[in-house]
Amino acid sequence: MKPSKQKWRCVAAAAFASLAIGATLAPAAKAADHGTKIERQDWSFSGFTGQYDRAQLQRGFQVFQQVCTSCHGLKRVRFRNLAEPGGPQFPEEAVKALAAQWPYQISGELDDEGNPVDRLPGLADPIVGPYKNDVQARAAQNGALPPDLSLIVKARSVESHAPWYSQWFHMLVDIATGYQEGGADYLYALMVGYRDPPPAGVELGSGMYYNVAFPGHQLAMPPPMSKDAVTEYQPEAGVKATLEQNAHDVTAFLAWASDPSLDARKRLGWQVMLYLLITTVLLYLVKKKIWSRLEH
Amino acid sequence: MSGISHGTYEPTTRFGKWMDERLPIGRMLYTQFVDFPTPRNLNYWWTFGGILTFCLVAQIVTGIVLAMHYQPSAELAFDSIERIRRDVNFGWLLRNLHAVGASMFFIAAYVHIFRGLYYGSYKAPREILWIIGVLIFLVMMATAFMGYSLPWGQMSFWGVTVITNLFSSLDSIWKGLGTTIVEWLWGGYAVTGATLNRFFSLHYLLPFVLAALVGLHLWALHVVGQNSPTGLDVKTPSDGVPMSPYAVSKDAVGMFAFLLLFSWFAFFLPDYLGHADNYIEANPLVTPPHIVPEWYFLPFYAILRAIPSKLLGVIAMFAAIGVLLFVPWLDTSRVRSTKYRPIYRWFFWLFVFSAVALGWLGSKPPEGDYVFWARVFTFYYFAHFLIVMPLVGWLETPLKVPGSITEAVLGKEKGAEAAPAKT
Numbered sequence A: 001m002k003p004s005k006q007k008w009r010c011v012a013a014a015a016f017a018s019l020a021i022g023a024t025l026a027p028a029a030k031a032a033d034h035g036t037k038i039e040r041q042d043w044s045f046s047g048f049t050g051q052y053d054r055a056q057l058q059r060g061f062q063v064f065q066q067v068c069t070s071c072h073g074l075k076r077v078r079f080r081n082l083a084e085p086g087g088p089q090f091p092e093e094a095v096k097a098l099a100a101q102w103p104y105q106i107s108g109e110l111d112d113e114g115n116p117v118d119r120l121p122g123l124a125d126p127i128v129g130p131y132k133n134d135v136q137a138r139a140a141q142n143g144a145l146p147p148d149l150s151l152i153v154k155a156r157s158v159e160s161h162a163p164w165y166s167q168w169f170h171m172l173v174d175i176a177t178g179y180q181e182g183g184a185d186y187l188y189a190l191m192v193g194y195r196d197p198p199p200a201g202v203e204l205g206s207g208m209y210y211n212v213a214f215p216g217h218q219l220a221m222p223p224p225m226s227k228d229a230v231t232e233y234q235p236e237a238g239v240k241a242t243l244e245q246n247a248h249d250v251t252a253f254l255a256w257a258s259d260p261s262l263d264a265r266k267r268l269g270w271q272v273m274l275y276l277l278i279t280t281v282l283l284y285l286v287k288k289k290i291w292s293r294l295e296h
Numbered sequence B: 001m002s003g004i005s006h007g008t009y010e011p012t013t014r015f016g017k018w019m020d021e022r023l024p025i026g027r028m029l030y031t032q033f034v035d036f037p038t039p040r041n042l043n044y045w046w047t048f049g050g051i052l053t054f055c056l057v058a059q060i061v062t063g064i065v066l067a068m069h070y071q072p073s074a075e076l077a078f079d080s081i082e083r084i085r086r087d088v089n090f091g092w093l094l095r096n097l098h099a100v101g102a103s104m105f106f107i108a109a110y111v112h113i114f115r116g117l118y119y120g121s122y123k124a125p126r127e128i129l130w131i132i133g134v135l136i137f138l139v140m141m142a143t144a145f146m147g148y149s150l151p152w153g154q155m156s157f158w159g160v161t162v163i164t165n166l167f168s169s170l171d172s173i174w175k176g177l178g179t180t181i182v183e184w185l186w187g188g189y190a191v192t193g194a195t196l197n198r199f200f201s202l203h204y205l206l207p208f209v210l211a212a213l214v215g216l217h218l219w220a221l222h223v224v225g226q227n228s229p230t231g232l233d234v235k236t237p238s239d240g241v242p243m244s245p246y247a248v249s250k251d252a253v254g255m256f257a258f259l260l261l262f263s264w265f266a267f268f269l270p271d272y273l274g275h276a277d278n279y280i281e282a283n284p285l286v287t288p289p290h291i292v293p294e295w296y297f298l299p300f301y302a303i304l305r306a307i308p309s310k311l312l313g314v315i316a317m318f319a320a321i322g323v324l325l326f327v328p329w330l331d332t333s334r335v336r337s338t339k340y341r342p343i344y345r346w347f348f349w350l351f352v353f354s355a356v357a358l359g360w361l362g363s364k365p366p367e368g369d370y371v372f373w374a375r376v377f378t379f380y381y382f383a384h385f386l387i388v389m390p391l392v393g394w395l396e397t398p399l400k401v402p403g404s405i406t407e408a409v410l411g412k413e414k415g416a417e418a419a420p421a422k423t
Helices: A003-025 A054-066 A079-083 A092-100 A134-140 A167-177 A182-191 A243-258 A262-291 B014-020 B025-033 B044-067 B077-086 B091-118 B127-149 B154-172 B177-186 B193-224 B243-268 B295-306 B310-330 B344-362 B368-395 B405-410 B412-418
Strands: A074-078 A106-110 A116-119 B037-039 B240-242
Touching: A054 A243, A074 A079, A074 A243, A079 A092, A182 A243, A262 B091, A262 B243, B014 B025, B037 B243, B044 B091, B044 B193, B044 B243, B077 B091, B091 B127, B091 B243, B091 B295, B091 B344, B127 B154, B127 B193, B127 B295, B127 B310, B154 B177, B154 B193, B154 B310, B177 B193, B240 B243, B295 B310, B295 B344, B295 B368, B310 B368, B344 B368, B405 B412
Parallel strands: none
Antiparallel strands: A106 A116, B037 B240
């Protein structure tokens, strides 16, 4: 190695090392209130092979119906979707009956005289909530707006709490394992994250509740479920109703509502990956054969 | 490159002969894409040109079908995307392919750009080829930016608001200039459905501008011929191999390997590269806590925020791309390929590191140490082009470059044997 080359290398190495040391010594990034660490849950639909658990989606719908619908709607999901494969897949007759007994009506249509009417939903109608619009919802909820839950799982994510020097590694692991359940993990943490009384020294606003998962920790939504009042399942479900079980099930149901094509997507994904893998190998062999005609 | 060919085009059918005398498309395709001499030493980094062409075509095809279902209005845009995801047959697939496709397009483009920088593919006589490439990059960015606004989610809306507002900094040069430009871009006094409509229109137009630029890029490429890992051109027949089947078979392997990555994201991680806030419908009254652009803009976003003055930040952000136009003249090295540049090699990887670091910093809130490091790497980003490239090229003694591609591949003796055989 030429001496000049060595010198240059020293300079470059020194510059690099000083950058690295500087970064380590610098006080940890001020991530004071960028959310609490959210624990990852074990979901049947997680990773690149996961699929929804139909029984869990059915239980989750039950929790949704008994708990969430008192304030929230699910307008992008239609009753017919509840009977489709890849979802809770209730029998169509049961869904028809469910729609016919739905406590909230479809409004905004006109009768033959042109007067606005309300009517019961059918299979093709959205799963509406109690409020006809946001103004009505806010008026009934002390100014807070219970959001529609159709996309709630997709619309939430968790921030990485890994230190700056290993974030890239966690990112690669997440990509390799197909982790995309941040929204579900967050929603579950929110369901079970209420603390009453709040930690010492926390001053809650009026009508606010303390939640460890919620950014800022003050949330207008009262605890939707509690240890003492769980949603009981049918005896044949074979699952003990607990707060955690309720929260898992309703989160799974809402994950499906956000992403109803997940099962089909991953199944097709494997077929596509397999086809591409085989084709890539074959093309590589073809390429090798062609290039073997030349010295290279 | 016409002097170095391996075969000749002879139309065999009567129609082929008739056509050849009138519009010789077949002859053009044969000489440019079958017989065209490609360096025999190209590595897999050279397959990204073909991959990028595929990406553009894939985006246009999926985009045209999506446009059949999409409603470009502030009231309906968000709902129509959800209809596509839920109710259109395989709509979820189309939409994932298009959204993930944009990211894949940029991954391939960044690999392609860094490959060009590493092997000196911008140096004479490829200056125009390189400059057209930079223009393609700019139009790609504009297209992607407008495309991201179309779902009309929170990040779409606020991304558009933040980025278009940048032009208002021109007010500090000439009072009213920035405001006028911003209102002209918006089609009103705020980001509204009017903005969405024009962005949709331009998002449909620009890909065809891209296609035209890609045509020019290819034209310029086929005039000067491809660079190679040694930085040497094809000078004798033994330096090159006919594009088909040699380069084509290699491109096919690269393309399918890339499709594996593409499919991994499209099928298993369709939202990984996006932002959760974009699943919330745009709301002008609620600002998201962190407004971040798509990942492929993050290095430039970091540069923008690294500079305390808004105007200078905007200038730096555009200059970060603009400086690429001058790379052919900023690099003073006698040799093209970094393979033979023992000192510059270190700076090249430092530049790659800076660009990646800026990308990471762009995703963080602009506070504390993040700003400090963004400034450090912004400094190096520009120093690399403006100081390192001219200075190191001038100071450095490059390693010995082989006499020809043939020599580099076969060794000195065999290379010398093969070289004079001019057929």
